[in-house]
Amino acid sequence: MEAEKLAEQNNNRDERQQALADAGGARPNDKNFIPVMTQRANEFFGPGGFDKVIAALNGLAKEGHEISIGKAVEDLGLTESHLCGAPYGEANQGWPHCGECSKSMTFVGQLNTGMIEDFPESGPGLYTIFVCFACNHAANESPAPPGNGWLVRTYTTVSNGSRIRPPRGTKETPARPMKTNDTVKTLPQWDFVDKLDPDFVDMLVRLYPPDVESLYEKLQAVALGPDHEAAFSHVGGYPEWLGGEEIVLCKKCQSPLSLLLQLESIESLGLKFGDEGIAYLMYCPNHPADTSLVVQGA
Ligand SMILES: [Zn+2]
Ligand SMILES: [Zn+2]
Secondary structure (H helix, E strand, O other), X not given: OHHHHHHHHHHHHHHHHHHHHHOOOOOOXXXXXXXXXXXXXXXXXXXXXXXXXXXXXXXXXXXXXXXXXXXXXXXXXXXXXXXXXXXXXXXXOOOOEOOOOOOEOEEEEEEEHHHOOOOOOOOOOEEEEEEXXXXXXXXXXXOOOOOOOEEEEEEOOOOOOEEOOOOOOOOOOXXXXXXXXXXXXXXXXXXXXXXXXXXXXXHHHHHOOOOHHHHHHHHHHHHXXXXXXXXXXXXXXXXOOOOOOOOOEOOOOOOEOEEEEEEEOEHHHOEOOOOOOEEEEEEEOOEEEEEEEEEEOO
């Protein structure tokens, strides 16, 4: 039995060694990995083969809008995008309370997509985002229904609303403007690539069969350039899931919700989504009132 196991292990190791040798011998973290892949791509897919691979990858890119947070200000417009401070609200809309613990929720921020130039996904919308940090854990199995741990109010038109104020005794952090003007390229995580472009996946499998996921990550770094940061806050584009894809369907059209806002924890503003976690506000571009807030930890 022991000998059999040992033989099997050796076999597996031999297969891996062989696959690695077949793939030009380079390992993903070697300095010469990309040069070796470039050479192989040019052999397999003709002159400029590597450029074709990168072009196919860039074909999957979605434009997002990078978020930068400004200094605390007093005189923000009622419907401007911002974090903290007080939200826009309309008549009869009070401060939301959590459906699970019945405590008042914390206002995270509001996003006005009508103020983003060329926002590609949908018409204008103002979204005000509330969270109950006590009930909204990164460890939650599946996203809770609206009202339980989170609430997002969507306004596709704004009429005669005003700033609504939290219940007395709540500490209010001064509003910080949320700027969303810089566009940024985002690429899908490996898990989604198969669904998006199986032909591209076939190319990658030919190039580097031993570890196609690592190859994809290295190619992402080439396509995104050296200044790219991981898991940054942005509007639109692809979500960068910390804990695997979370699919939520629109209740009206049953299509999977898209990313509207990916927001990193900002502890200095009291926004802590689990352990260095990220909040993902998902929405349906065709039914913007259909939203879900998913929190995942590092
Ligand atoms: Zn709660
Ligand atoms: Zn829908």
